[in-house]
Amino acid sequence: MNLRQEYPNYFLDIYGQVDFVPVRGVGSRLYDNNDQEVIDFAGGIAVNALGHAHPQMIAALTNQAQKLWHVSNIMVNQPAVELGKALVNASDFDKVFICNSGTEAVEAGLKLARRYSLVNFGAHKHKIVSFKNSFHGRTLFAVSAGGQSKYSADFAPLPEGIVHGEFNDLSSAEELIDENTAVVIVEVIQAEGGIIQASTEFLLKLRELCDKHQAILMFDEVQTGIGRTGKLFAYQHYLIQPDLISIAKALGGGFPIGAILVKEKFSSGFTIGSHGTTFGGNPLACAVALSVFYIINTSEVLSGVTQREQVFREQLDKLNQEFDLFAEIRGQGLLIGAALKPQYHGRAREIMNLGFAHGVALLNASPNVIRFTPSLIIPEEDIILGMNHFKTALHKFSKNVAA
Ligand SMILES: Cc1ncc(COP(=O)(O)O)c(C=O)c1O
Structure with a gap:
């Protein structure tokens, strides 16, 4: 065959x-x-x-496979708790949500940000500011947030309230980020878009504008996170911290898993029932991710x-x-x-x-x-x-x- x-x-x-x-x-x-x-x-x-x-990943997967594969989120499980704890302890964030892919992590981050803004400021504050040439995944929301119309145009009508500025352009960011902005989403390195690094000044400006307008600064670290750039997270190369990051890819080392990490201040964006997933936090995925994490975070x-x-x-x-x-x-x-x-x-x-x-x-x-x-x-x-x-x-x- x-x-x-x-x-x-x-x-x-x-x-x-x-x-x-x-x-x-x-x-x-x-x-x-x-x-x-x-x-x-x-x-x-x-x-x-x-x-x-990798032998340690094989051991983690096969050991867990003998014990427990799936229970859903109506119960907690040990590998998920250990992974969540490890990610929070190794980062500048306080809370985690585990899902199954990068796109889902992006989706979760944007939804959390929208809901946080709606609850705390009102429905007018829903604008998502993203950047041209960015890539954030393939659901309709994620392709709409992404800055490449070739991935979204054929699927119109698209979700509303998303605008795209020029990447690395401070005045473009200044023009778009205002009191109606719920979240600014950016890749520290535009990966799919051609490996284009954000400048320090640009990220500093985004931090400043998000603080000024009480908007959430979200870094999409799906491709850059978990050691890829030589630090655990790419934001650690800079002197600023985002409020929320999305991660996936290397997190599972080959087992599908994604996550968002968020500061305590914004964690109320999700409450019981406002978001969810059947498979997210699955014991098999989390056991593998934990073994990957312990090896990489050295x-x-x-x-x-x-x-x-x-x-x-x-x-x-x-x-x-x-x-x-x-x-x-x-x-x-x-x-x-x-x-x-x-x-x-x-x-x-x-x-x-x-x-x-x-x-x-x-x-x-x-x-x-x-x-x-x-x-x-x-x-x-x-x-x-x-x-x-x-x-x-x-x-x-x-x-x-x-x-
Ligand atoms: C920055 C970024 N965000 C999101 C995604 C989507 O991740 P996934 O393919 O796991 O859904 C990708 C995938 O390439 C990515 O590079």
């Missing part, structure tokens, strides 16, 4: 997958049925933070992210000296973007496919940027090997360009 060929017979055609079909993974290496090896620089889109088949792993970033940057600079394809290498920690020069715009996906064909799993971030989101503990040897494969892919790309 050719799985890649079978797939479209049964599935809605919404992804455009690569040809490589992995059947197992070990650390930062994936293997197909024929034992063909691919070095994994994609990490399941910033999810497999500890690579594949100075060894977090400083290792920054060391690995340097190796990536050195290797990418070297490749660029040879091929002259990139205008810039950007990002932070192991969320790295190689931005293509203007003459190659639109061709990131082609390079991604060539990568897979030559033994390295890559991602794009927008049509113009190659994205690297590997395991946070990828061995240096695997980085070098993956870069050798990437070099072969770039060689082929350069030949295509010349042809």
Whole structure:
């Protein structure tokens, strides 16, 4: 059976997958049925933070699987309580809500903010300020909050009361954030949008304007959170604190889970019955996430992210000296973007496919940027090997360009 060929017979055609079909993974290496090896620089889109088949994650999952899988939120369970406690203790927040994905975390954050503002200030204070080129997930509310109309336009009519300012533009933020604003949602690094970092001045300005207008400042850390940038949360690189963050992806290391963390002051935004989920806080997901959290939240792993970033940057600079394809290498920690020069715009996906064909799993971030989101503990040897494969892919790309 050719799985890649079978797939479209049964599935809605919404992804455009690569040809490589992995059947197992070990650390930062994936293997197909024929034992063909691919070095994994994609990490399941910033999810497999500890690579594949990490022994402690396997132990956490299998131990929990012997005990209790699911009870729903009519009961509390031990892994959920331990995870909530660990997240609150390691952050500047006081309360947690656990759900199943990044989109759901965003949805929860925005709903909490709207309800908090409604209850405390009145229905007029419902405006959501977001930014162009941002990505916040795929529910109708999340695509409407996101700043890329290609994800939302076809699903109109969209939820009302959402406006989009210019990212990193202080005067645009000043113009939009006012006494009617309930929440300002922003990515510390616009990830899907092309690995574009928020400036310190911009985030400071957002903090100042939210304080002035009693609006909630929400950082969407779904992609940047849980060690990805070299700190547990990306906001910790700055001298400001948001009021609420959404996290997911690396939180479960491959098991679906998401969460919001919120300051005490705003936690009354949700009360009994105002929000909920059947699966959120599921013991299996929380047991795995807890094992991931304990490993990542150590100075060894977090400083290792920054060391690995340097190796990536050195290797990418070297490749660029040879091929002259990139205008810039950007990002932070192991969320790295190689931005293509203007003459190659639109061709990131082609390079991604060539990568897979030559033994390295890559991602794009927008049509113009190659994205690297590997395991946070990828061995240096695997980085070098993956870069050798990437070099072969770039060689082929350069030949295509010349042809
Ligand atoms: C910043 C950000 N928010 C939200 C999401 C949506 O997360 P999920 O795909 O888990 O629903 C993503 C996914 O890429 C993301 O990068």
